[in-house]
Amino acid sequence: MTTTASTTQGEVLPPPTERYTVLGWLKKNLFGSWLDAILTILAALFIAWAVYTGANWVFKTARWDVIVNNFALFMKGQYPTEEAWRLWLVIYLAAAIGGLMWGVFVRSREMAGWLLLILPLLFALAALALGSNVWINVLLIDVVALVAYFLGRTFPKQLQRPTITLLLLYLPLILLIVRGFGENGFMPQVGTNFWGGLLLSLLLAIIGIVFSFPIGVLLALGRQSELKAIHWLSVIYIEVIRGVPLVTLLFMGMVMLPYVLPAGLRIDNFIRVAVAIVMFAAAYLAENVRGGLQSIPKGQYEAADAIALGGFAKMTRIILPQALRAVIPVLVGQFIGLFKDTSLVALVGLFDLLGIARAVLANPNYIGTQLEVYTFIALVYWVFSYGLSYASKRLETSLGVGER
């Protein structure tokens, strides 16, 4: 034993490498047999055709003026233009918080460079090319995010709490800014019926995520509760809501609620759909969190009991942190789904991104531009969904330290 060990220790062999030339690789992977060769050629022809047609449509046929002319409408709906600075303020805040979070929690340099330098520059250039003065704001937002990022990187320990506080305050703050207060003056009130486009979609999604999360966690804990009343109430709520499509809930909120409520009491449309979305998302979230709770070994509960932790400390310090971490990917998937599901509010007459798209298409000037409009809103949905998915992947990696 010892002799073999010493000889192998002397000559450490590198793992075998396979070296290919380009031609060798082609031959092995694409033209290995007659069938392979035929399939390769067919696939190449198909790709070439698809790229050619696609590019031809994007650069020649498509009438992008429908997007350019209605861009503000797509972004903010009927929100008054003279108050649009408030929406910019909301984005500035988001950039500051996003930068801080990236600096404090993720702390990876190379991706920050890509996201914070190159992407905004492209946006700014695009805006400039379209003759819009948006580019100044894009650049300034980028500067804010960068400064926040470097601050976060430099003082991660000191800024951890303020960052989380800011994150928690973000939703109430932006609702205040977007809605405003008073008749006149500095931030006059803008009714929810003026909120639209991407603004409305994002607000509904953020509200859905922020409120469904605690409710869903409580429902999951309730379902595990030993108190029979709480257990059964949670089960009934979850199973009833999960058995109903979101559209149904939205229609119930919009159409049926007025009949049930006492005459004269009118609840804002925005609040109705927001409540429906939160209720719906909470039920699904509860089931996902339950999955996480069930993945925690019994020994963790026993160890917490053995050091005399009370029920609350046991849950918040030991069980939930592990359970939630285990289901981050699922939750992010659910949040992405939630963001896309907000497009259903268009069906009950709200003008979110999809609702605006339908309204624009109803305009006789833009007849026949369905492809352009839907491609555009698909792209917007994709950018946000992928951004969320990407950020969560980074968050997972940086939270993964010390995982068993």
Added chain:
Amino acid sequence: MSEPVIICRDVHKWYGQFHALRGIDLEVDKGEVIVIFGPSGSGKSTFIRTINRLEEHQQGTIIVNGIELSHDVRNIAAIRKEVGMVFQQFNLFPHLAVMQNITLGPIQVRKWKKKKAEEIAMQLLERVGIPEQAEKYPGQLSGGQQQRVAIARALAMQPQIMLFDEPTSALDPEMIKEVLDVMVELAESGMTILAVTHEMGFARAVADRMLFMDAGSIVESGPPSQIFENPQEDRTKLFLSQILQH
């Protein structure tokens, strides 16, 4: 000696129809080191887990440190504060660093200041021989190191009694010694210990009393000298001959 720290009278437990504990009677004095051994399924783990109410007994009386175990949550909490436990599978909290694993109980339950808790945690880590691992996570440690952290975590609550539930059974042979060394040191420092273990060397060295359990009862008890050299019961003889054969 004053009042015994643990008094068990006619303790019974059932799992469904299965009668797991069939009338356990035991008194443990302060500072006593007791080793419980016996075949698998004999109820020895179940028994020590009833002492800090990880398992509920259905009949009989258990009094720990003058407090009777009942359904009263305050009694259970009061007893758990005074009873430390070390598990076979360590059960460290994987999302917390070693230091936080140890200080969580003292800060949350004993309401100590973080600084004080960390000082004491550091002393305990030195006592179990791994002060340099304080900032690591459990997943980065070897089994033996994890079990020593688990011992430090239990000791941080400054318990009167320590329960060990097969603390070396999940360890590789070369790590058993480092854990046993810590346990021997603890036994010699005057801690009251109940240990379920088959480490007979440990039992011979530090046990004041050994209990042989089979089928939910204590079959025989006595000092190690009697158990090893002159066991009275046939079942004890048979079991010892089986585990000491190799």
